[in-house]
Amino acid sequence: MKALVYHGPMDVRIDDKPKPKIEHPEDIILKVTQTAICGSDLHLYHGNVKGMEPGQTLGHEFAGVVEEAGDRVDEVKVGDRVVIPFNIDCGRCWFCRHQLWSQCERSNPKGEYGAAFGYTQLLGGYDGGQAEYVRVPYANTGPLKIPDELTEEKVLFLSDVLPTGYFGADIANVQPGDDVAVFGAGPVGYFATVSSLLRGAARVFVVDHWPIRLDKVTKIGGEPINFDRQDPVDYIKKETKGKGAICIDAVGYEAIGHHRHDSSSNPALVPQNSLQVINWIVQVARKFSTVGIPGVYLTEFANFPFGQFFQRELQIRMGQCPVKQYNEQLLHLIEVGRIDPTLLISHKMKLEEAPKGYDIFNKKGDATKIVMTP
Ligand SMILES: NC(=O)c1ccc[n+]([C@@H]2O[C@H](COP(=O)([O-])OP(=O)(O)OC[C@H]3O[C@@H](n4cnc5c(N)ncnc54)[C@H](O)[C@@H]3O)[C@@H](O)[C@H]2O)c1
Ligand SMILES: [Zn+2]
Ligand SMILES: [Zn+2]
Known part of the structure; x- marks a missing residue:
């Protein structure tokens, strides 16, 4: 599959990578349909964040369709359309039980803070969603189902910004x-x-x-x-x-x-x-x-x-936003038309053009938000 991979400061490329597999019965594999570049990706792009290793797929803002689901996933099923919070939450530790989602104690075996997609070894080393497919762990907790009448584009920014x-x-x-x-x-x-x-x-x-x-x-x-x-x-x-x-x-x-x-x-x-x-x-x-x-x-x-x-x-x-504290209420504001997040989008492009997308978003000038489609 195609993925946007970090190679070093100011050097991101589209590489061919193996499609991710279910590694735990609570995982899903998501077929990504929309993904965006975040200002936080630019910190990585500038090469000044500790723990960023070449080879990691970037991207923590994405939505898509459940392609495969592990045996213990019962909150979503194959074919569901979902948007994923950038924080990775187990749903059961002390911090998750107290809705302090950005500091899950279990999702990050590599560091002290809660894990996130596509964000350095220190935040868990998980591959991100600027790719055709992404593995989403703890899928009974994170994914938010997208109502039938809304496109992925309308709800994509519920993942983060x-x-x-x-x-x-x-x-x-x-x-x-x-x-x-x-x-x-x-x-x-x-x-x-x-x-x-x-x-x-x-x-x-x-x-x-x-x-x-x-x-x-x-x-x-x-x-x-x-x-x-x-x-x-x-x-x-x-x-x-x-x-x-x-x-x-x-x-x-x-x-x-x-x-x-x-x-x-x-x-x-x-x-x-x-x-x-x-x-x-x-x-x-x-x-x-x-x-x-x-x-x-x-x-x-x-x-x-x-x-x-x-x-x-x-x-x-x-601190990091505990996305799940807010995303359902904000989804309802989108549903009834009080917020239209798509007004922010300035550029739409194919995932293959992601390196150009990083360059444009980094220069800011005429870009407000870049959305990519694998
Ligand atoms: N806390 C979280 O969970 C979380 C989540 C997403 C993003 N972020 C962070 O939020 C910040 C903004 O993200 P973004 O996606 O909007 O990034 P962005 O880089 O697109 O926007 C930052 C803006 O700040 C402006 N700016 C630079 N210096 C300024 C100054 N001195 N005064 C006023 N404006 C100035 C820039 O011109 C730019 O328009 C980044 O640090 C990002 O990492 C945090
Ligand atoms: Zn972000
Ligand atoms: Zn937890």
Whole structure:
């Protein structure tokens, strides 16, 4: 079968790989019909995430049809159409029983944190879904059935970026009447904007510098701030009469800006640790509020502005989204037409074109989300 395989920094290729087999009676083999590239895949693509080994199939956003099911799978059957959360959950450990899905204790025999598809040895070393077929373990827990009237494309982003955007708004505790500032107008920032508005935010400022991305969030009710042209701190302070906003960081450690600490002439090969977004947030977060950080941070920062967080009495919540906490409710919002995730898609292509897809999504410019069909 064809699969998009990591070979090294900025080097992903379509390879022929053996079709996966059932390895455990609770596995299914999924025939992938739709798969997308995530901003988290770009961290891998840049070659700066520990534990990424050549040979792993990438991809943690995918939907498809159950092709084969192990003897102990009874929640789905061959022929069912399903969308799969990016977290791999056993469904029975202490963390799963407490709905803390992103920290399953069993699914990752190789590391301390919960497992994910296509995301390094440290998150379990599982092959991902940017492929014709993928093995999905613990299939009584993860797969979400797709209602007959919805296409896979409509629900594909329930695998990750839609729940993750909602998670950003949820951990920041966005309440009716709040002014919100979302940093990053990528897919996660887009859905954090959608979700903040659903939760009753009064205004949602969205900070980025790509016009096409800012246009898309403007169409769904966000207020764009282009950080190349305007200082986001001054603007948000002025517009909120000094009170500040509830902040969501949908960018993470590869943020652009002068608080970036590149320590090598080849930035693709080292962690590009940046506190740019955190340094903006700590100036505009409403005092006593909670800062929601779905954007990924992977290392420690000696210059993290702890003092300012203390003085403004801010809380921080962050981490991997526990997708199953949100995906059923968000599915219903799609079913009734309150959310149309397909509006975010800018490019559709064949899986064979995935290396080009990575190049386009990495350059951002005219891309908001790339969906591929095997
Ligand atoms: N927590 C989770 O479970 C989870 C899940 C999915 C993605 N993520 C992470 O969320 C982040 C965003 O994902 P995405 O798919 O939207 O990625 P993306 O790379 O498509 O988008 C990131 C956006 O941030 C913008 N940006 C860069 N520097 C900025 C700055 N200083 N201020 C404002 N905007 C800035 C970029 O221009 C880009 O549009 C990534 O770190 C990704 O790994 C986390
Ligand atoms: Zn992702
Ligand atoms: Zn578990």
